[in-house]
Amino acid sequence: MRRTTSVLATTLFTAALGVGVAVPATAKVSPPKANHHSIKTSPYVALGDSYASAAGVAPLVAGAPATCSRSTLNFAHDLAAATQPRSFTDVTCSGAKTADFYGSQAPGVAPQLDAVTKKTRFVTMTIGGNDEDVFTSSFFGCATISATDVLGNPCQRKYGTTFTDAIVNQTYPNVLAALKAVRKKAPAATIAIVGYPQILPEVGRLDCYRSMPIAMGDVPWLKHEQDVLNAVIARAARHAGARFIDMAASSRGHDACAPVGTRWIEPAIAPVNAFPVHPNATGEAAMAEQTLLQLGL
Numbered sequence: 001m002r003r004t005t006s007v008l009a010t011t012l013f014t015a016a017l018g019v020g021v022a023v024p025a026t027a028k029v030s031p032p033k034a035n036h037h038s039i040k041t042s043p044y045v046a047l048g049d050s051y052a053s054a055a056g057v058a059p060l061v062a063g064a065p066a067t068c069s070r071s072t073l074n075f076a077h078d079l080a081a082a083t084q085p086r087s088f089t090d091v092t093c094s095g096a097k098t099a100d101f102y103g104s105q106a107p108g109v110a111p112q113l114d115a116v117t118k119k120t121r122f123v124t125m126t127i128g129g130n131d132e133d134v135f136t137s138s139f140f141g142c143a144t145i146s147a148t149d150v151l152g153n154p155c156q157r158k159y160g161t162t163f164t165d166a167i168v169n170q171t172y173p174n175v176l177a178a179l180k181a182v183r184k185k186a187p188a189a190t191i192a193i194v195g196y197p198q199i200l201p202e203v204g205r206l207d208c209y210r211s212m213p214i215a216m217g218d219v220p221w222l223k224h225e226q227d228v229l230n231a232v233i234a235r236a237a238r239h240a241g242a243r244f245i246d247m248a249a250s251s252r253g254h255d256a257c258a259p260v261g262t263r264w265i266e267p268a269i270a271p272v273n274a275f276p277v278h279p280n281a282t283g284e285a286a287m288a289e290q291t292l293l294q295l296g297l
């Protein structure tokens with residue numbers, strides 16, 4: 001049991017640092033072709049974090065900074081394949097926070113907003129999950145203590161509302177400011193911020209503990225945390241004049257506890273062609289599909 005949680009802690013920490021080993025790709029679901037007359041989709045700029053870059057999903061974009069783990073199968077590339085923009089720029093980067101829109105995330109990685117200009121007409125992203133280190137602190141923290149009470153909620157008892165408070169009080173204004181900064185640089189653009197797909201099922205499952213060793217009572221608590229994160233991102237989008245792409249309904253049943261071929265999120269232990277607790281190629285294609293559908297493209 002201790003070895004299992006140690007492995008999870010190591011894999012989650014590795015993902016947080018933006019380091020991973022790619023394995024053979026799984027089949028990708030192609031998004032539908034878009035009718036891109038109502039919304040201009042060129043020039044198109046893709047921003048965001050590891051859920052936008054498709055961290056760990058082979059093949060990676062040639063020449064991109066290694067720290068960004070930027071995949072050719074990320075949802076932005078799927079959207080570009082569907083909409084065929086004349087100009088497409090992908091600056092997504094694993095581990096990105098809203099602060100990395102304004103400053104360099106790592107040597108050789110320019111501030112993401114540098115890619116956005118007044119000529120930009122379409123911008124997509126996922127962002128906010130890394131702010132205040134909420135994602136890594138919550139999942140990493142839960143992994144290290146889950147073995148102490150597998151059927152209980154040791155993580156919730158330890159952290160209480162720490163993470164949701166940080167999301168509401170700090171992540172929300174950060175995301176709002178980032179979206180407003182994008183709008184300022186690209187006043188004519190359609191800006192779409194994609195919600196994070198469901199990572200965990202509604203309730204804890206013992207049969208999933210081997211691959212996602214989170215205590216049963218902490219599963220709904222962590223899912224609530226993700227729901228709060230998506231809710232503040234949606235609110236920020238409304239207030240900034242951006243479009244929120246809701247992944248909640250479509251990703252239900254495709255969480256990290258679902259079997260290979262059904263899941264959109266890879267588990268913490270033995271993930272297939274994606275960083276632990278990150279979307280696989282099928283999940284990225286689903287994010288592209290929902291973006292097309294919800295924008296009416």
